[in-house]
Amino acid sequence: MPTPYTFSQRAEKITSSTIREILKVTERPEIISFAGGLPAPVGFPLRDMNAAFDRVLGQNGRTALQYGPTEGYTPLREWVASDMQRRGAGQVGTEEVLIVSGSQQALDLLGKLFIDPGSNVLVEAPSYLGALQSFSLYEPNYVTVPTDEGGLIPAGLTDERVRDARFIYALPNFQNPTGRTLTLERRQALVQRCAEAGVPVVEDDPYGDLRYAGEALPSLLALGRQAGATVVRLGSFSKVLAPGLRLGYIVAPAPIISKLVQIKQATDLHTSTLTQMAVYETIKDGFLDEHLPAVREIYRKQCGYMLEAMQAHFPSTASWTQPEGGMFIWVTLPQHIDAHELLARAVAQNVAFVPGAPFFADEARHNTLRLSFVTVPEARIREGIAILGRLIAESHATT
Numbered sequence: 001m002p003t004p005y006t007f008s009q010r011a012e013k014i015t016s017s018t019i020r021e022i023l024k025v026t027e028r029p030e031i032i033s034f035a036g037g038l039p040a041p042v043g044f045p046l047r048d049m050n051a052a053f054d055r056v057l058g059q060n061g062r063t064a065l066q067y068g069p070t071e072g073y074t075p076l077r078e079w080v081a082s083d084m085q086r087r088g089a090g091q092v093g094t095e096e097v098l099i100v101s102g103s104q105q106a107l108d109l110l111g112k113l114f115i116d117p118g119s120n121v122l123v124e125a126p127s128y129l130g131a132l133q134s135f136s137l138y139e140p141n142y143v144t145v146p147t148d149e150g151g152l153i154p155a156g157l158t159d160e161r162v163r164d165a166r167f168i169y170a171l172p173n174f175q176n177p178t179g180r181t182l183t184l185e186r187r188q189a190l191v192q193r194c195a196e197a198g199v200p201v202v203e204d205d206p207y208g209d210l211r212y213a214g215e216a217l218p219s220l221l222a223l224g225r226q227a228g229a230t231v232v233r234l235g236s237f238s239k240v241l242a243p244g245l246r247l248g249y250i251v252a253p254a255p256i257i258s259k260l261v262q263i264k265q266a267t268d269l270h271t272s273t274l275t276q277m278a279v280y281e282t283i284k285d286g287f288l289d290e291h292l293p294a295v296r297e298i299y300r301k302q303c304g305y306m307l308e309a310m311q312a313h314f315p316s317t318a319s320w321t322q323p324e325g326g327m328f329i330w331v332t333l334p335q336h337i338d339a340h341e342l343l344a345r346a347v348a349q350n351v352a353f354v355p356g357a358p359f360f361a362d363e364a365r366h367n368t369l370r371l372s373f374v375t376v377p378e379a380r381i382r383e384g385i386a387i388l389g390r391l392i393a394e395s396h397a398t399t
């Protein structure tokens with residue numbers, strides 16, 4: 001009996017997002033989930049968003065419910081352009097801004113734009129698994145850039161590695177999954193090397209505004225433009241407002257934006273007009289400057305609860321990162337412990353996290369895992385980490 005349908009080879013090869021699959025399990029209320037990078041709901045500006053949607057629908061409803069330009073709602077694009085200028089990127093025109101349906105869509109559009117089967121794409125080891133999932137649809141040849149506790153090592157961008165690379169995918173602030181932040185020196189070395197080698201830099205920075213320790217550093221966009229590098233910067237409203245809005249943006253040279261617009265036309269015509277107008281209505285008068293300090297304080301406290309609990313309950317053979325911002329702590333266990341096996345035992349005790357292997361484009365390090373600390377209340381963080389610490393110690397005993 002022939003199968004009633006034939007998937008494309010591309011579709012046959014795609015795999016699920018480990019985060020999405022684990023999130024299905026973590027919907028059970030008894031589960032203490034350190035898995036998804038889900039922003040703390042208490043930080044969602046419900047009242048302000050409600051008022052903004054009311055104003056948009058009340059005052060401009062017919063425009064808000066109509067098709068709109070693929071490039072995005074012009075006032076929002078202008079807001080993004082001026083925000084980039086405010087952050088030191090120099091002159092940014094609205095023709096260099098494309099509004100997208102979350103930075104996850106930006107990753108897909110960039111994959112379509114830059115990747116042919118077998119193209120070389122430079123990624124960190126480890127890197128955001130959602131980007132690897134998007135890019136993999138276009139069948140790249142991943143070239144991994146070495147990292148250390150300071151993140152991406154620019155000296156690792158050897159001639160061999162950068163040759164024919166279509167772009168490098170970099171996360172300079174509070175990297176997903178490690179939580180690491182690239183130093184100013186490494187940022188400068190990275191963009192300088194990419195300018196010389198003619199390798200475009202894709203800077204993915206959804207967490208940059210969620211800094212709660214250390215000093216803010218210039219973006220790769222700002223430094224790259226000074227160095228003469230081609231930089232494509234991805235931003236998102238998911239972490240500064242709410243992820244359910246599915247709203248982000250791409251800032252890039254106009255010729256790249258023009259091509260991305262053509263690809264987006266074929267993808268979804270445009271991002272929700274209503275959402276763009278309501279978000280613009282919310283942020284246009286400086287709302288984020290008032291809103292973000294409270295969100296940062298929530299994240300700082302949550303991060304502190306988890307680091308304290310790990311210090312108290314994790315065996316000394318485990319090591320972990322200490323982020324200056326963002327949502328994630330990266331744990332390295334003794335070599336013999338497989339985080340996938342550990343996850344099965346953890347879920348049996350109602351604790352979830354994301355094993356590290358899916359974050360590697362090359363040889364996975366199975367003794368790693370990612371913990372997100374932003375969504376779980378303090379007491380449950382301490383309870384869940386204590387359980388995890390016991391399970392890790394038991395792994396010692398049984399191996």
Ligand SMILES: Cc1ncc(COP(=O)(O)O)c(CN[C@@H](CCCC(=O)O)C(=O)O)c1O
Binds near residue numbers: 017019020102104238
């Ligand atoms: C580096 C990086 N780039 C893009 C995204 C996607 O963010 P958007 O909401 O699409 O703007 C994310 C969001 N990643 C979260 C959320 C994924 C949530 C999910 O799959 O349900 C995570 O790693 O858990 C990210 O960390």
